[in-house]
């Protein structure tokens with residue numbers, strides 16, 4: 133199954149400029165999102181800018197290590213749909229129409245047996261794209277129904293706690309996509325999500341769990357069993373490890389929550405990231421603040437390039 137370990141592929145590096153970011157942060161996901169954002173505000177961009185995204189979709193540049201980045205293709209498809217609906221970049225009309233079809237086909241092909249497109253967290257954007265589809269047919273209908281059913285089940289299981297993920301899901305629950313922002317209907321009734329209320333029982337004695345924390349890519353390698361109250365997040369495991377000594381980490385705030393940027397003093401370099409892995413080799417589908425390890429799990433922090 134595609135997980136975030138297969139990140140969005142990136143456009144060619146920028147030419148040196150006065151911009152002094154410490155690392156390049158451009159990806160086709162961000163490129164597509166920017167075109168989409170400008171388009172819903174009816175801002176015209178040059179054909180060469182759109183052409184670069186078209187080229188990426190036509191030539192599978194959103195592939196990474198052989199995997200498809202469903203989030204990236206979905207955002208590109210939404211951007212093209214907006215351009216088509218707004219009659220922008222009309223000289224590219226034919227390529228844009230074909231690219232929408234290509235993006236939709238790629239997303240459909242990425243459906244898992246559970247019904248997700250890619251993984252649970254790429255499914256909301258994928259559904260946004262497929263909902264805007266001019267593609268007729270029972271196949272699309274069944275695929276979308278299966279994805280919706282899988283999403284609703286995961287909602288019940290509490291998979292959507294992250295505000296950014298909820299922001300990508302809410303339009304789908306309202307039968308809308310980001311493209312509808314071209315002319316938003318502010319008066320339409322809205323589906324919202326109610327926070328689940330958990331009443332902790334009085335006299336609850338916290339149960340403790342043990343999580344093995346491993347960092348093999350530093351010298352000397354770090355490996356310790358950390359004891360935390362059951363239900364703790366991975367971030368709480370990291371905090372506890374730091375408190376015990378011999379472990380250090382740093383984060384950067386992002387819209388998705390705290391992003392792990394350094395471990396044992398090792399800061400990520402350009403196009404590197406600290407990947408979160410459940411041993412032996414399963415990349416986590418949530419960040420440190422949202423993921424709650426189970427008793428006996430081994431979590432590895434692995435420095436990889438994207």
Ligand code: B12
Pocket residue numbers: 135136137138139140156157158159161162165203204251252253254255257294297300386387388389390391392393404405406407408409415416417418419420422438
């Ligand atoms: C590109 C991308 C990456 C790139 C970011 C590098 C870069 N400079 O572009 C890389 C490959 C490094 C990456 C890493 C991870 N990612 Co990621 N990523 C994305 C993607 C496709 C686009 C994000 C983006 O550019 N947004 C637009 C910009 C404008 O917004 P931004 O807030 O500035 O974006 C920054 C943050 O989002 C941050 N970031 C990226 N991913 C994640 C994940 C988490 C949990 C956090 C806190 C921050 C973060 O990097 C972005 C660029 O600087 C999203 C897809 C989506 N549907 O949102 C997944 C997504 C957000 N990632 C996800 C995950 C799970 C991860 C990892 C935890 C995977 C792992 N097992 O290690 C790691 C983060 C680990 C850590 N160190 O904390 C999930 C989050 C699901 C959730 N429940 O919240 C998503 C939704 C993908 C998916 N469908 O599963 N990711």
